[in-house]
Amino acid sequence: MLWQIASAIVKSSQEVCAISNETVTSERYVAILEQFVATQQVLEDRPRTEWFMQDGARPHRTEQVFRFLDEYFGNRVIALEYPKFTGAGMDWPPYSPDLTPCDYILWGTLKDIVYPKHSATLDELESAICVACESISVETVRNVMANFILRLRHLCCANGEHFENIVM
Numbered sequence: 001m002l003w004q005i006a007s008a009i010v011k012s013s014q015e016v017c018a019i020s021n022e023t024v025t026s027e028r029y030v031a032i033l034e035q036f037v038a039t040q041q042v043l044e045d046r047p048r049t050e051w052f053m054q055d056g057a058r059p060h061r062t063e064q065v066f067r068f069l070d071e072y073f074g075n076r077v078i079a080l081e082y083p084k085f086t087g088a089g090m091d092w093p094p095y096s097p098d099l100t101p102c103d104y105i106l107w108g109t110l111k112d113i114v115y116p117k118h119s120a121t122l123d124e125l126e127s128a129i130c131v132a133c134e135s136i137s138v139e140t141v142r143n144v145m146a147n148f149i150l151r152l153r154h155l156c157c158a159n160g161e162h163f164e165n166i167v168m
Contacts, residue, residue, distance in 0.1 A: 026062040033065070037072050048073070055100070056080030056092050093155075101144050104151075109136065 022028055040050075052073045054060045066085040069077050075088035082089045113132040119125035 024057075024059050026059045026064050029059045030064055030068050033068055033072075049076075051076040051078060053078040053100075054092070101148050105144050105147075106136075 024032075050073075052069060054077075056079075059065070060079065061081050063085065066079075066082060069079065069082065070086045070088070073089075075086075077086075077089035078092055079089065080092040083091050110129065110132050113135065114125070114128045117124075117128045119128050
């Protein structure tokens, strides 16, 4: 299920805050995915049923990335251009930040916690971001994921159209 990605982050919270100054290339992104999948395999003792969802950033849409996603997730991928490459999965819906928990809750929450600290150096900023990430409770993540499921239901009822005019 989609929420397992967020739950995996909570389960391994000591590893969540890894800030890198490297540009995210296709190769770097695959390395990040490999680490994520390896962690999932250690944490989960059951058949793979989760779906993987990613946005349409250019480094996420290369043959190398799609090959990796196809090998691990098969048709359980929601990603821009993925169906065109593999013939399976689902295309990332256009204009869909309302689907992504990081877009509708995480970035605003982190900004509210980190900005008031007025970090003077990059190291201080990175530390503040890590502390903010670690301060997000398991209960908050559960609530966000429950809301995510509700958002998916609204999306289905709206036939894939925008639904942000609905108060949630």
